[in-house]
């Protein structure tokens with residue numbers, strides 16, 4: 243059990259830190275949350291800088307255009323970028339964290355050449371078209387249909403909760419290609435261009451007032467057969483690859499951010515006198531234990547990933563379960579510290595409190611994660 | 627960075643597990659608990675204590691030059707985790723910490739206990755007692771395998787050595803972790819086999835979710851306890867202790883729930899885990915103290 247970093251790892255950290263110190267002051271001001279075109283430009287601009295500096299796709303394999311960094315280096319990257327206040331992956335989330343890795347592992351040579359470089363260079367944005375009005379937790383119930391017509395699939399149906407669909411170029415889309423097959427068997431994974439005729443995107447307003455996600459209506463949209471990743475009707479297996487990436491790595495860097503916010507909340511409490519409330523103070527102490535331990539669990543999982551070759555396992559569910567609830571408790575405590583001020587939607591912590599509500603839902607609800615832990619880690623018999 | 631068990635650590639854990647399962651398995655635990663109910667019976671098994679000594683349990687961290695095993699805190703934590711799994715009774719931590727200073731402690735010839743905050747465990751059965759125990763009164767206690775004395779409130783009692791408190795807290799966390807892992811496994815095992823409504827109860831989501839919650843607490847506590855063993859940092863130890871206490875106490879409760887009526891019997895071992903876990907939460911450096919230490923850590927520096 244070793245928590246010290248090797249000289250090579252420390253050198254990587256020092257190099258990254260030096261680069262961040264130079265690159266961040268040159269960044270344009272952060273756009274307002276509601277201005278999606280500006281956010282897209284900002285996020286892609288940051289990605290381009292990472293690309294030019296040799297940090298794009300850090301944890302992607304080298305033959306997919308990535309840097310082939312070790313999981314530990316990736317962890318250092320997440321730690322340092324957060325500490326330096328660098329932008330988050332933002333609109334590049336789907337492309338970099340799960341569509342890209344899925345194409346890297348399941349796509350053919352032409353597909354990898356077509357789709358991976360623009361993600362890395364910050365030229366194209368992806369979104370995830372998995373969920374449907376009738377298929378959320380029960381993803382395999384999806385009904386969006388696709389049928390072959392010459393060299394194209396013709397797709398009709400609708401998707402929902404599609405994050406940043408408004409500004410995406412591509413969509414990792416799940417469609418039903420064989421309605422007669424058992425539910426998990428007739429699904430196919432397609433890369434759909436978001437500018438194809440027949441696509442209507444209707445933004446949905448979140449409870450925080452923003453338009454993070456959208457409904458996507460598909461009316462006989464033509465997607466070339468060459469855009470299919472994996473075999474026809476083998477999309478469920480490909481989807482499991484996507485979901486393992488989504489759940490495995492998506493939230494790790496945010497633990498560092500939560501630790502920073504927690505310290506700020508404590509300092510605010512000291513300033514405004516709430517610190518004298520022993521119950522509140524101890525609650526913050528307990529949250530400190532949670533987030534420290536979540537960071538240790540991250541380091542433990544990284545150690546495991548390093549030994550097993552880097553593919554995230556179901557252990558991501560254990561992390562996500564505890565993290566998503568701890569994050570909500572953090573912002574509840576922040577509200578307690580702020581008192582009535584916490585009701586002001588203009589406060590950063592108030593908006594973060596609202597957005598934290600999605601963490602126990604998105605990427606698989608807590609209930610679904612518990613099912614996964616029970617059945618796939620603990621080996622309990624399958625429920626219905 | 628490679629935060630995983632090394633091959634030697636895995637071997638050590640396996641060795642301790644085999645020793646304890648062979649020497650203090652379920653039957654031995656129950657026999658000890660029964661014996662403890664007979665007034666005047668000695669409960670501490672001196673032969674076992676010497677066997678532990680011979681196996682290096684107490685001398686684990688003593689340098690080899692001093693006749694020890696020359697291991698570090700991470701290895702000690704793994705050994706105490708195993709002790710927690712089987713509910714090994716006795717003042718294990720005090721004796722372990724006395725190895726090298728109290729003659730015979732390292733080999734298990736001498737049983738050592740130490741006064742904790744307000745309580746002392748195994749006072750009557752120990753050969754050497756650290757700390758001031760004047761006025762100690764025996765206390766009737768829940769866990770038949772942890773005799774306790776209450777200590778009078780003594781404001782002028784010298785402050786306990788902080789390094790000592792740190793180690794007691796960390797090794798206690800390790801025992802709690804072992805107990806939590808054990809009750810989680812026990813619950814899962816039961817849920818796989820017990821049938822109701824024509825299927826194993828583990829196929830019911832309400833039961834699955836209880837078990838999943840147990841595992842999540844165990845894994846988080848494990849990461850925290852192992853990390854604290856590596857860093858020996860007081861805040862890391864406080865975090866480890868808080869999460870391990872919680873994993874053990876709530877794990878035992880949830881395990882009891884999964885067992886239904888059987889869980890509420892004297893017959894099952896679950897109550898022994900719960901009672902011991904409760905007792906361990908009273909040891910130095912736990913509860914409020916951990917929370918306050920962790921709160922302080924958030925505001926280091928001027929207000």
Ligand SMILES: Cc1cc2nc3c(=O)[nH]c(=O)nc-3n(C[C@H](O)[C@H](O)[C@H](O)COP(=O)(O)OP(=O)(O)OC[C@H]3O[C@@H](n4cnc5c(N)ncnc54)[C@H](O)[C@@H]3O)c2cc1C
Nearest residue numbers: 370371372373378379403404405600603604605606607609
């Ligand atoms: C902010 C945000 C962003 C999102 N982004 C995307 C995106 O980009 N692309 C995309 O495809 N999807 C996205 N989603 C959708 C997300 O994956 C789904 O919301 C989620 O899987 C839950 O599905 P649902 O909303 O249909 O709820 P439902 O599945 O209807 O669930 C409702 C409730 O029932 C519970 N429940 C359902 N089934 C079970 C069960 N078997 N056992 C126990 N309880 C159960 C759930 O836990 C929940 O509490 C996003 C969601 C959010 C909130």
